[in-house]
Amino acid sequence: MVYVVKMRLVLLVFVQAAFILATVAGATRPSGADLRSQRCNAQFLKCKLPKGVTLERVDSLPAGSTYGEGAANLAYPTNPTNLPGSCALTFKVVSSPTSSYRVGVFLPDNWNERFLAVGNGGFGGGINWMDMAAGAHYGFATASTDTGHSSTTTDLAWGLNAPEKRIDWGWRSIHGAVQHGKAITKAYYARPIKYSYFSGCSTGGRQGLKEVQISPDSFDGALIGAAAWETDHLNNYVTQLGIFDLPTDSPGFINYMQFPVIGQEVIRQCDKADGVLDGIVSAPQLCNFDFGKLRCGAGCALSPSACFSNTQIETVKKIYGDWLSRTGEFLYTGMTLSSEFQWYTVLGGTAPTPFGVGYQRYFLYNDPDWPWQSFNDSAVQFAEKHDVSRATAAQYDISTFKKRGGKVLMYHGVADGLVPTKGSELYYNRTLQAMGPGIGDFFRLFLVPGMLHCLGTVVNAPWYFAAWSQASVLGTDAWSVPGFKDARHDALLALMDWTEKGRAPEEIVATTWTSPYVPSSGVLQQRPLCPYPKMAKWNGVGDVKVAANWRCK
Numbered sequence: 321m322v323y324v325v326k327m328r329l330v331l332l333v334f335v336q337a338a339f340i341l342a343t344v345a346g347a348t349r350p351s352g353a354d355l356r357s358q359r360c361n362a363q364f365l366k367c368k369l370p371k372g373v374t375l376e377r378v379d380s381l382p383a384g385s386t387y388g389e390g391a392a393n394l395a396y397p398t399n400p401t402n403l404p405g406s407c408a409l410t411f412k413v414v415s416s417p418t419s420s421y422r423v424g425v426f427l428p429d430n431w432n433e434r435f436l437a438v439g440n441g442g443f444g445g446g447i448n449w450m451d452m453a454a455g456a457h458y459g460f461a462t463a464s465t466d467t468g469h470s471s472t473t474t475d476l477a478w479g480l481n482a483p484e485k486r487i488d489w490g491w492r493s494i495h496g497a498v499q500h501g502k503a504i505t506k507a508y509y510a511r512p513i514k515y516s517y518f519s520g521c522s523t524g525g526r527q528g529l530k531e532v533q534i535s536p537d538s539f540d541g542a543l544i545g546a547a548a549w550e551t552d553h554l555n556n557y558v559t560q561l562g563i564f565d566l567p568t569d570s571p572g573f574i575n576y577m578q579f580p581v582i583g584q585e586v587i588r589q590c591d592k593a594d595g596v597l598d599g600i601v602s603a604p605q606l607c608n609f610d611f612g613k614l615r616c617g618a619g620c621a622l623s624p625s626a627c628f629s630n631t632q633i634e635t636v637k638k639i640y641g642d643w644l645s646r647t648g649e650f651l652y653t654g655m656t657l658s659s660e661f662q663w664y665t666v667l668g669g670t671a672p673t674p675f676g677v678g679y680q681r682y683f684l685y686n687d688p689d690w691p692w693q694s695f696n697d698s699a700v701q702f703a704e705k706h707d708v709s710r711a712t713a714a715q716y717d718i719s720t721f722k723k724r725g726g727k728v729l730m731y732h733g734v735a736d737g738l739v740p741t742k743g744s745e746l747y748y749n750r751t752l753q754a755m756g757p758g759i760g761d762f763f764r765l766f767l768v769p770g771m772l773h774c775l776g777t778v779v780n781a782p783w784y785f786a787a788w789s790q791a792s793v794l795g796t797d798a799w800s801v802p803g804f805k806d807a808r809h810d811a812l813l814a815l816m817d818w819t820e821k822g823r824a825p826e827e828i829v830a831t832t833w834t835s836p837y838v839p840s841s842g843v844l845q846q847r848p849l850c851p852y853p854k855m856a857k858w859n860g861v862g863d864v865k866v867a868a869n870w871r872c873k
Contacts, residue, residue: 352429353405356380359508360407360427368507369411373500376422378409383429386796388449394472395446400453402797405429407508410447413496419484421468421493425461425501426452427508432459434816435505435516437498437531437539439524439788440465441774442473442675443489450792451519457799458812460517461509463501465493476678477688483708486683490551490709491534494527498538515820519812521545521774521788522739525730529713529747532728536721541819543812544730545787546739546774549747550652551711552703554739555679557643557652559695562672564638572635574628576668581626582636583660585614587779590657594769596858600781601658602769603855604734609657611637639667645697653742658770661778662737675738683707716747716754721762728763729815729825731787731849733771735779741767748852765852766811766828776837782830782847786810793837801831802839809846826851829867848872 350358359365360380369375381387387408388399407427414420424447436458438451448464455462468488469478479486498516505513518528518539525547531538548554565574574582590607591597601607614636616627628636643651655663666673672692681690684703721728732744748765770781775790777783784790784801786809791798800810807813807823814825827848835841845865848856850872862869 372414374412376410381406393446395444416484422466423497426456428456433514435513436460436462439520439527443476444473445469445471454791454799461505465497467493474674476682479682486709490711515540517541519543519788533715541727541815549713553652556699559672559676572631576664579663600770604657653740656741658735659737665738716750727819731766734769736773738773766849782832784831
């Protein structure tokens with residue numbers, strides 16, 4: 321009995337001591353604002369940076385602040401406003417004797433113990449403060465890199481005679497932003513990071529996939545949009561795509577102003593393929609498109625000034641068709657029916673897009689005068705062997721990431737006229753082939769009918785679900801989904817739910833407003849997005865503008 325009493329006393333003392341220690345720890349842990357006043361300064365932060373990393377700037381931002389680099393940031397010249405109280409810093413990483421990159425970080429006062437890296441767009445060089453700010457509103461410590469240079473999204477001249485800069489853009493800068501961003505986050509808060517995430521679209525989607533492939537422990541969850549993942553094929557494809565429509569004096573040339581005419585005919589023929597006549601092409605794969613309806617003199621509804629010759633129709637067929645080599649080898653997917661309203665980004669001009677020609681001139685051949693007229697499919701093999709950027713993210717077996725419990729939520733607009741929607745389907749299907757039918761446990765693809773490249777719509781389709789850069793078109797202080805800040809409507813919150821609670825997203829509800837980019841104009845319609853290959857089916861009786869009247873089947 322004495323022994324039992326003594327043990328109880330010891331246990332009581334232990335519990336009391338633990339309680340006192342916990343209370344003291346809680347009392348001494350500073351609030352977010354106090355933490356900022358104590359640690360958001362060069363003296364503290366410089367000591368936390370590893371060798372080769374230099375602090376450039378640090379700012380303590382009270383709630384309501386505006387921050388960024390303005391016009392000096394060529395890729396992201398608009399500064400976010402109405403920020404949450406945060407510590408903002410920029411540091412520089414020397415990546416080689418001839419290259420370096422910059423990283424920006426937001427450390428919010430009300431930290432959710434999570435880290436978020438955000439991606440970039442095109443070949444642009446600049447820190448993406450706007451998407452970092454959206455992440456900070458959720459409570460994430462956020463990071464972004466300038467990818468090692470300063471430029472607009474279509475400017476690749478920085479890559480001339482600069483192989484190390486191309487490597488920074490290809491993978492090294494985002495990898496460093498994640499590693500160093502995490503380190504500074506843990507040092508600043510003096511607490512571990514519970515979960516790490518990524519959000520990016522286009523080049524950003526590629527960045528996220530590449531990081532998952534080369535460093536499976538970087539993220540617990542990755543939100544991947546319209547990924548330009550196969551750089552050595554895609555950026556050659558868009559040059560070939562432009563050549564399909566050139567030269568401008570050829571009988572097959574179609575001016576960019578005629579693309580909406582094709583788009584309207586696609587809607588006319590394909591809208592009802594999903595069983596609903598609503599102006600949105602939701603099931604292009606089910607549409608047996610009759611090209612003859614575009615032909616002049618075919619008795620179609622097109623006016624004589626808005627119809628097409630047989631030769632022009634052959635051009636249209638090439639645009640939709642897969643790109644094959646001269647020997648019949650598959651090289652890349654073609655465009656999807658309903659993407660026509662955005663073809664102007666890669667077609668219809670006097671030369672192929674800079675996304676392609678710039679890639680050949682400054683990444684492959686190192687010749688600013690290289691003539692695009694000399695292009696042929698040999699550029700793909702040359703890129704596979706000589707593109708030092710190693711940007712392509714073509715590893716399909718990502719078992720290590722899966723075993724860690726990682727989740728990938730991928731999405732792509734069906735009306736994307738810049739990066740073909742079928743490219744994401746290709747990556748999904750190759751991953752399925754490499755890993756088997758169980759990939760739905762950790763990797764799901766959501767196609768978004770009517771959505772353009774990464775965001776937006778021209779057909780009033782529900783397009784908004786708080787993915788990368790979507791909030792930036794609503795306003796400089798927007799984040800999540802106005803009026804619907806929950807995991808059913810917000811893809812980032814859905815990813816978090818899946819990663820942390822095991823609740824796999826069976827649907828994500830997309831929203832559009834009466835004025836598509838103005839939430840205050842009122843919700844126009846909402847619709848569920850479905851994990852591929854499922855698609856949303858209307859119940860046949862309810863209002864088609866209400867998400868509850870649709871099911872994923």
